[in-house]
Amino acid sequence: MAAPTSVVVLDRGNNTTCTINLHGATVVSWRVNNQEQLFVSKQAVFDGKKGIRGGIPFVFPQFGLWAFGPQHGFGRIVRWNLEKSPDRLPSGDMEVIFSLMDNELTRSMWNYPFRITYRLILREKELHFNIGVYNPSKDLSFSFNLLLHTYFKVPDVRRCQVTGLHGCTYIDKTRDNAVFQEGRESVTISEWTDRIYQNTPQEHIITNVVSGRKMRIQKYNFPDTVVWNPWVEKSKDISDFGDDEYPNMICVESGHVSSPVVLLPGTAFEASQILQRPAATAPVVISSLAVHGRGVPPAQASAVHRQVSCCLRDIQPSLPVQPSLVLHHLFPQPLILVNN
Numbered sequence: 001m002a003a004p005t006s007v008v009v010l011d012r013g014n015n016t017t018c019t020i021n022l023h024g025a026t027v028v029s030w031r032v033n034n035q036e037q038l039f040v041s042k043q044a045v046f047d048g049k050k051g052i053r054g055g056i057p058f059v060f061p062q063f064g065l066w067a068f069g070p071q072h073g074f075g076r077i078v079r080w081n082l083e084k085s086p087d088r089l090p091s092g093d094m095e096v097i098f099s100l101m102d103n104e105l106t107r108s109m110w111n112y113p114f115r116i117t118y119r120l121i122l123r124e125k126e127l128h129f130n131i132g133v134y135n136p137s138k139d140l141s142f143s144f145n146l147l148l149h150t151y152f153k154v155p156d157v158r159r160c161q162v163t164g165l166h167g168c169t170y171i172d173k174t175r176d177n178a179v180f181q182e183g184r185e186s187v188t189i190s191e192w193t194d195r196i197y198q199n200t201p202q203e204h205i206i207t208n209v210v211s212g213r214k215m216r217i218q219k220y221n222f223p224d225t226v227v228w229n230p231w232v233e234k235s236k237d238i239s240d241f242g243d244d245e246y247p248n249m250i251c252v253e254s255g256h257v258s259s260p261v262v263l264l265p266g267t268a269f270e271a272s273q274i275l276q277r278p279a280a281t282a283p284v285v286i287s288s289l290a291v292h293g294r295g296v297p298p299a300q301a302s303a304v305h306r307q308v309s310c311c312l313r314d315i316q317p318s319l320p321v322q323p324s325l326v327l328h329h330l331f332p333q334p335l336i337l338v339n340n
């Protein structure tokens with residue numbers, strides 16, 4: 001029987017938590033105010049062997065097919081060490097550090113000494129990732145790919161837009177790895193998508209993630225951004241992914257994959273990422289309003305109020321909005337807003 005997997009939990013308070021499975025140091029949950037931000041398939045396997053389908057698997061030292069080992073390398077299928085247990089920082093944020101060193105198994109696929117430290121910090125609305133890869137050898141260089149294979153949870157991937165890709169070249173894995181240039185200001189998904197965008201900027205925003213809000217990705221030393229969704233047909237080929245789950249996830253992955261990192265003896269590579277749930281101003285504005293309107297009986301006012309708040313989140317997740325304009329759009333009949 002395979003070794004059971006075990007998890008480490010960061011708890012910042014206020015129902016803001018992050019759970020990391022030592023198997024692959026895979027982040028399997030990130031909840032902000034009790035709201036899950038990451039997608040994990042209902043069919044994910046936790047057998048301590050297979051990579052976990054969802055969350056944030058750690059792709060190393062290979063991205064994609066590999067002649068010497070499994071697809072996406074061994075980083076996501078080996079057990080990592082808990083280098084430093086969860087600890088509260090003076091800021092109130094929670095920190096944990098994992099590490100991985102070469103061992104018999106990794107040497108059988110990739111015969112190099114290495115050491116990785118993977119530090120996570122859970123803030124109020126942010127999750128920080130700091131990665132260091134060290135080459136302790138005196139004479140051998142090695143090269144590798146590294147990628148954080150982040151599965152974001154979304155209500156409907158067709159409504160997501162990803163910014164920051166305009167003008168970037170991309171390798172399209174759905175079209176025999178042909179190279180194209182992105183012409184859209186923001187990228188939407190309506191079919192099987194598997195692209196490696198190159199030399200992308202340090203920031204992307206994804207719209208319409210959970211509760212219709214936005215997610216900000218900031219990255220350092222990760223020149224590539226992979227965008228993946230298997231869509232209808234490819235989903236059926238993935239045994240640990242439900243046929244009907246593709247609308248509920250989008251992978252936007254920060255990595256160093258279209259060219260390898262070459263690490264000289266005695267040197268280190270560092271990269272980092274911050275995921276941030278920007279504060280939503282609109283629901284705050286509207287939640288302090290009571291809705292009364294012609295055609296809306298008082299008994300239904302709170303239901304309308306709830307509906308308006310949800311719609312507002314969908315329409316303008318984080319920008320300041322004019323509630324009256326949005327309400328007018330939603331309810332053409334005159335409505336009176338009473339500030340509580």
Ligand SMILES: O=P(O)(O)OC[C@H]1O[C@@H](O)[C@H](O)[C@@H](O)[C@@H]1O
Nearest residue numbers: 071072149173194195226228253
């Ligand atoms: O099924 P896996 O090995 O987890 O890979 C999932 C996908 O991961 C993406 O990052 C790749 O670009 C895709 O080609 C791949 O299909």
